[in-house]
Amino acid sequence: MLKMGIMSTANVSRSFIEVLKNSTTIKITAVASRHLEKAQSFAEQFSIENAYASYQELLDDPQLDAVYIPLPNSLHAEWVIKAAQAKKHILCEKPIALTVEDVKQMYEQAILNNVLLMEGFPYKFQPQTILMLKMIQEGAIGEISQIYADFGFTVDDAENNIRLKPELGGGVMWDAGAYPVSIIRAITGQNPSEIMAHGKFNDQDLDIAVAAMLRFENGITAQLNCNFNAAPHRYVRIIGSKGIIAAGYNNMTKPNTAFIEIKKGLDWNYELEKIEVPYGVGLFFEAEAFADHIQNYTKEKQVLMMNESIDNTLTILNILDVIKK
The missing domain is CATH 3.40.50.720 (NAD(P)-binding Rossmann-like Domain)
Structure with missing residues (x-):
């Protein structure tokens, strides 16, 4: 153990x-x-x-x-x-x-x-993410054209909450925004070639809401929203040439049943298919994956993780540069 x-x-x-x-x-x-x-x-x-x-x-x-x-x-x-x-x-x-x-x-x-x-x-290891990415890779919704990824919740108590302390690396982009950046990059496999973004700042000049449009060389566009002044929400929706797939994420520290919604075909009259995924807790899945990666450690896998972290960090920094201009 x-x-x-x-x-x-x-x-x-x-x-x-x-x-x-x-x-x-x-x-x-x-x-x-x-x-x-x-x-x-x-x-x-x-x-x-x-x-x-x-x-x-x-x-x-x-x-x-x-x-x-x-x-x-x-x-x-x-x-x-x-x-x-x-x-x-x-x-x-x-x-x-x-x-x-x-x-x-x-x-x-x-x-x-x-x-x-x-x-x-934690979202990476949750069943809905694994199934959703598998379905996308297998062509369930055809060629991807658009991605929408949102994560927001309410953060107050600026005096005590580290999310609102600039000197500690606070701000919504580093906190909630890291999630949509990560999943968008996981789906596209690329860094954005163009970024358009707008930010809202508090009286400490700290970003508390960001909306961004990302363009990729493969033709995909992605819309990212994150904020500290909204009811809790976290979801991703991917639009393809043959259908639409979406997944929601509840509290990753509490047990919950999740699901994926998928719409296949081009007919305007359709019903969403809802696919339930196993009951579980995001942090638990993450910790178990961590232990498994240790057991099966290779330098090559670690380099892949490094490159992913570098690209996610670079994308966040580039979005911050745009909203602060």
């Missing part, structure tokens, strides 16, 4: 532990916080063996095989590199870093130290 430590006692750490309670492949055996009291209280609440007063102490634990890093975005590069140098496999929350150079250095250190580095996107 993989012994894993968590850097942080934030809410996402709690969710991560909750979904892994019944895992037969991963056991959380350590937690670290900048304050020992917090780490000890957290460890007691979740029956975790070891509590540490610093992230470095956790990395120095010789019993740990891997670490989960849900720290603020601005701290990812520093602690991923230190974790790699400590020979720990790493599951790092998205966005993996805030610059392309940092992304390269992080993966280079992981490869050098022969450990896995994986950027955390």
Whole structure:
């Protein structure tokens, strides 16, 4: 069983532990916080063996095989590199870093130290995503022409929420926007050749809503929307020459039944076919995939992950450049 430590006692750490309670492949055996009291209280609440007063102490634990890093975005590069140098496999929350150079250095250190580095996107491992991409690849809706991907929810409490702190790498594009960028690139297999975008900013000049149109060399156009001032929603819709396919995503930390909707044919009078997919939790699927990637680690797979993270980061940076002009 993989012994894993968590850097942080934030809410996402709690969710991560909750979904892994019944895992037969991963056991959380350590937690670290900048304050020992917090780490000890957290460890007691979740029956975790070891509590540490610093992230470095956790990395120095010789019993740990891997670490989960849900720290603020601005701290990812520093602690991923230190974790790699400590020979720990790493599951790092998205966005993996805030610059392309940092992304390269992080993966280079992981490869050098022969450990896995994986950027955390739970949606990738959810059944509806896997089935949807398979159907697209098999030509279920023909040649793709348009993609619509949206992710939004309400974020307030600017004083305490790291999503609204510019110095910690906050902003809607790095947070919610990373998801539609990732799935759009997964479907197209390309970086956009042209970007048109508009952003809404708060009084700290931080992006809180973004709408973008992306064009690709293969002729596909994609519309991306993400915001911090809307009712929770997360979905993707793909239009092809022979049909339409769509998938929705509920809370990735809670059990839920998901489905795919597909419309085939060119007749205006049609009924959507609804395909239910297995019951499960996004974070659980992600953690199990992480353990599987460790078991089947190859340098070639790690390089593919690196290139994907680089391209996602570059696309986000390019969208931010456009909305800030």
